[in-house]
Amino acid sequence: METISPSLPLVQVSAEELKGTRKRLGINDVQMIRESLDNVEEWLKKQPHLVEASQHMSRTILERFFVLARGSVEGTKTKIEKLFTTRGMMPELSMHKTVNEFEKLWEVVNYIPLPKLSPKDLTRVMITQFLTDKLDDFSLLSYFRYNFLVGEFRLNYDYCASETFVIDLKNLSIGHLTKLNPIVIKKAELLCTEGFGTKINGIHIVNATPFVDKLLLILKSSLKPKVADRVHVHKTYDDLQKYIPKEILPKDYNGNEQSCAKLAEQWKEVLRSEEATRVIENMDKLITDESKRDVSKFNEEYLGMPGSFRKLNVD
Known part of the structure; x- marks a missing residue:
């Protein structure tokens, strides 16, 4: 967890920059990061509307959400919930891209x-x-x-x-x-x-x-x-x-x-590479299964968007 794997020259991140980002966020304890990600993975298994999508989310991506949540386990759960839900709410922006x-x-x-x-x-x-x-x-x-x-x-x-x-x-x-x-x-x-x-x-x-x-x-x-x-x-x-x-x-x-x-x-x-095609297609699977969500009030609770807005299509 001290280097980016896999790496991509077009988005370079050195080992020192990785450590620097973690230090800025106060999450430079590697063991704590592992335990936190384990916690989130266990939580995902108990969310019926997220289980299928979580099977297509690598540990690498999971840690990115942890970073975006500034090292908060609960914040990571919220970000995953929000992203998977909003992608479904805004398919014209996020889904089926080639x-x-x-x-x-x-x-x-x-x-x-x-x-x-x-x-x-x-x-x-x-x-x-x-x-x-x-x-x-x-x-x-x-x-x-x-x-x-x-x-x-x-x-x-x-x-x-x-x-x-x-x-x-x-x-x-x-x-x-x-x-x-x-x-x-x-x-x-x-x-x-x-x-x-x-x-x-x-x-x-x-x-x-x-x-x-x-x-x-x-x-x-x-x-x-x-x-x-x-x-x-x-x-x-x-x-x-x-x-x-x-x-x-x-x-x-x-x-x-x-x-x-x-x-x-x-x-x-x-x-245009085969690897990129695989990655892009896999991202389409990161979406909630709304038929399995117990309570679906995300639209109002998190984004404050009226129901009519989520259905609005744009040219």
Whole structure:
């Protein structure tokens, strides 16, 4: 439990970074981690609506939930319950994803996790780039589906307690704002923060355009106040580097890492592999069996979403 196994070069985590993340969360006692995970596994066996799904969850993924729960056994149980339930509530975002469905998306946008964790806070940084101003084929729903495919895949290899997002507005114009459906954004944030339990350290906007204020209005009205307060607009890459160190940023942002284009190609190659296909298909099994749940009030108790919202479909 002192290294990441299996490892993936595109999401590097050194033994020291693993220990550092655990130390930050106060869970650096390896024996305690083992006993805690055993506790959660025993609990899962007694949850009729989770038993089937739990058989497809590796010990590796289980520890990721433990990390996201900051070392709390009860918090880990809650996160598993929330994620498995919300995935079923939002199938349009989370279910039945295949790599082939994103071929058109890849032509207009890059979404890539940076290979190295930030040495400042051990957060994983994700970058979104729009590759063209011709965005007729861009779908916000497809974009978020890809985000979650990458995120679910990373659960098997990554080890971090928080994430940071960089959104590059180059190639965007005010007309593209019509692509931003606030309901889709809200549901994606709920699945991210409430379902997966992701802590969002910050959202950083670069290459801001004259319409950035209108974009911020849409984002902040769609996000929870705590997350909305972590949205930053940067006029220069030097300003961005005050938050995200140059050593992990791609060349595109005056950093030392290889370009976003090269990283994007490497991700495509990995996700097209047989191993990735197996992992992605397995993630579809991480869902509750609602027919076996004794009491189903998760919708109101945890997310505060009315029943009509959970049934709402979006284009």
